[in-house]
Amino acid sequence: MDQLLEVFVAVAEKKNFSRAAEELHMTQPAVSQHIQAFEREIGTRLLDRTNKYVKLNKAGEIVYDHAVEILGLYTKMQRLVDDLTNKTSGPLTIGASYTFGEYILPYVIADMLEQYPLVTPSISIGNTRDIAESVLKHQLDVGIVEGDFRHHQLMIEPFAKDIMHIVTAPTHKLAKLKKVTPADLAQETWIVREEGSGTRTAADKMLDSLDISPEKMMEFGSLQIIKESVEAGLGVSLLSKWAIRKELSMDTLKIIDVNGLPFTRTFSIVTSSPYRTKALDTFLQFVREVSEKS
Structure with missing residues (x-):
């Protein structure tokens, strides 16, 4: 689920599948597959797509706000656990x-x-x-x-x-x-x-x-x-x-x-x-x- 969130957030912020794929070091078809899987998981379309742009719809805006917060918490959790055994870094x-x-x-x-x-x-x-x-x-x-x-x-x-x-x-x-x-x-x-x-x-x-x-x-x-x-x-x-x-x-x-x-x-x-x-x-x-x- 965390990778689906990362891909969705990247597409939402870049407003473009190709630029998101480049940032994530993935192929564009792989990014599209992840978005489709994520929308199936959520149960509705999250992005409006045309030949020129990709943008969040109303449901997408709600999911994006929470996805950013979830990813932030996930990263913080990992760092806190890693921190137990490492020096200040x-x-x-x-x-x-x-x-x-x-x-x-x-x-x-x-x-x-x-x-x-x-x-x-x-x-x-x-x-x-x-x-x-x-x-x-x-x-x-x-x-x-x-x-x-x-x-x-x-x-x-x-x-x-x-x-x-x-x-x-x-x-x-x-x-x-x-x-x-x-x-x-x-x-x-x-x-x-x-x-x-x-x-x-x-x-x-x-x-x-x-x-x-x-x-x-x-x-x-x-x-x-x-x-x-x-x-x-x-x-x-x-x-x-x-x-x-x-x-x-x-x-x-x-x-x-x-x-x-x-x-x-x-x-x-x-x-x-x-x-x-x-x-x-x-x-x-x-x-x-x-x-x-x-």
Whole structure:
């Protein structure tokens, strides 16, 4: 059954029998036979086929979501059993929200691999909501997310505080003021992340705490684009101290002094199971050390 699931997932993701066969190192007729056998097993057609494409039908979408989760659990089970008799090694799938993933995680991974070179990490960067969903579906071993995140089906461990500042370009008019008021901030263009992002949630909470309703907001899906936009004078933003260290040292961004700031949020470890491989336990030890450096 596990091979049938693997073939079905490959066809669903590649949307093509030939490309799925190439990925699986199988012939196209063999892939077709596996799909037919799987559809007989399930009791209904799962794929709509034409000469140009293959796509999931409604039943196929349901089966695909569960197939991905089942394969993730099966892989995790195998690794946990293998882990009992082996030293710290093997694959480790890590998901992280943008601030932690882009500005902290590379250093955590480098420190870990220096001592445990047999661990093979695979990293996905996304917003908090997407990372949590992937952990829940067992597509990731662990997620690192931002903010006051809660989910009744996931285990969540806050491990470090993240200090956030309002920043502008050094030439911005606010940068020339000794003290900036909420009224000043309300008139500015705010450059923020998209809904579902931990950084966006922090910005919304901060604005609420200052009782600010900005006249204009611009959404961008990347911290780097936000920083460069602020540097260019397009507006202001609330960003983690981890994300702006380089820009502050180069004087391309400036922190704005506002009563009630800086804003503080939490980094949290998210997992879906109490069973952990040695590789995951080792990684978490290095992650928790971030609190000592923050």
